[in-house]
Amino acid sequence: MHNLTKATLLVAGLALAAQAPAAPLQIETTLALGQTLEGQGSVKQTGDQARVKVQGQTIDIRGLAAPLHLPRQRVQVQLLRQAHPLGPQTRLSLTQGEQHWLLASALSSGSSLAAGRQLIWREGQVQLSNGLGQISAIPADGDLGVQAAWRECLRVLDVRVPAVESSDSEPTFDVAYWNTRAKDCR
Secondary structure, eight states, X not given: XXXXXXXXHHHHHHHHHHHSOOSOXXXXXXXXXXXXXXXXXXXXXXXXXXXXXXXXXXXEEEOOOTTOOXXXXXXEEEEEEEOOTTSOEEEEEEEETTEEEEEEEEEOTTEEOSTTOEEEEETTEEEEEOSSSOXXXXXXXXXXEEETTEEEEEEEEEEEOOSSXXXXXXXXXXXXXXXXXXXXXX
């Protein structure tokens, strides 16, 4: 094979690998479905894993996006586990002053984010609705723009598409949504 062709294939393969989800987001807790846990907590992050401690409970997280840096100081924690026909959905919110992080697993089309935004499954990918009927692709860099001096960032961490589509099956996905004062979402 020609060297230029090999180089082109290598670059294309690396680009696809960078966009491909690595593994499902796992938020492990003993909290029962339908319950909420709230309070002041602490976060310890190592690479793509983190541990949150709040009110004597431990929440273990695996499969975080590489650029996502969780807070190192005390935070307000809210954990919600909901029953859903496609399986349990888990949302972990961390807030420190005006900065917030949302980690959510097993979401489905129509799931809401902050500020009236919704995640929509359309044309074979997760897209973003502004709640007013406008739907757009999620930027590759995850940068949703600046609102009130805070840059909003969204990463789709994993997408699971059923092998066979039926009326009771649809894709589920995991996301990380946060704001930052940084110039970009890295």
